[in-house]
Amino acid sequence: MEKFRVLEIKQSVFADNDKRADELRKELKAKKVFLLNLMSSPGAGKTSTLARTAEQLKDEMRIGVMEADIDSDVDARTMAELGVKTIQLHTGGMCHLDAGMTARGLEGLQTDDVDLAILENVGNLVCPAEFDTGAVKNAMILSVPEGDDKPLKYPLMFTVCDVVLINKIDVLPYFDFDMDLCRRNILMRNPNARIIPVCARTGEGIDVWADWLRMQVEEWRR
Numbered sequence: 001m002e003k004f005r006v007l008e009i010k011q012s013v014f015a016d017n018d019k020r021a022d023e024l025r026k027e028l029k030a031k032k033v034f035l036l037n038l039m040s041s042p043g044a045g046k047t048s049t050l051a052r053t054a055e056q057l058k059d060e061m062r063i064g065v066m067e068a069d070i071d072s073d074v075d076a077r078t079m080a081e082l083g084v085k086t087i088q089l090h091t092g093g094m095c096h097l098d099a100g101m102t103a104r105g106l107e108g109l110q111t112d113d114v115d116l117a118i119l120e121n122v123g124n125l126v127c128p129a130e131f132d133t134g135a136v137k138n139a140m141i142l143s144v145p146e147g148d149d150k151p152l153k154y155p156l157m158f159t160v161c162d163v164v165l166i167n168k169i170d171v172l173p174y175f176d177f178d179m180d181l182c183r184r185n186i187l188m189r190n191p192n193a194r195i196i197p198v199c200a201r202t203g204e205g206i207d208v209w210a211d212w213l214r215m216q217v218e219e220w221r222r
């Protein structure tokens, strides 16, 4: 017999977080606030895509953005300059947000005048996928230069996402990125994933993404 006990801390951390995430979703439902959790690796185009999304939807719904970063306020500045209600969240070295941190972020954002709240999560394909933030839907961006094999290497991220945006399609001619293979790789991880090719630089495909998001928000707030 071992002389010490082994405590599965990770399991209990996840269980506590899942409980808090479910509570947060209930609170959001009662307040008719839709929360989107947007994830990707650093530089895939989260902020650029959010700027385009706000451009498309800002006259139809009240948008609030939470920019989560380890440090800096670069992304919050970008969004605020576009006239979008924005708050910067500093994680102080943490590579993801959990439900408690997200709830505190929403308090800081103040959602009384927000229909669609968007969390730009920390750029990372591993940790953010493990923590339910309490969001209604999860979205992720895979950009062309990262390669079509990412769903094979980071399975959980693709499993937990309701929608995958394939960004930077303007640079497709310069990379050996196989769109059909990428779709197959994503669907192998998550047969229900909606896949939308976009280009935050030119705006191509952003209308399709905005349509998807609009429908989700309307359904949630009904």
Ligand SMILES: Nc1nc2c(ncn2[C@@H]2O[C@H](COP(=O)(O)OP(=O)(O)O)[C@@H](O)[C@H]2O)c(=O)[nH]1
Pocket: 040, 041, 042, 043, 044, 045, 046, 047, 048, 049, 123, 167, 168, 169, 170, 171, 198, 199, 200, 201, 202
């Ligand atoms: N060519 C190209 N570059 C893009 C596109 N979207 C974003 N970028 C560039 O990619 C870099 C990172 O974008 P950013 O939105 O900051 O990514 P984030 O770190 O995920 O928020 C910036 O230099 C953007 O201008 C795109 O559709 N095409």
Ligand SMILES: [Mg+2]
Pocket: 046, 047, 048, 075, 120
């Ligand atoms: Mg960003």
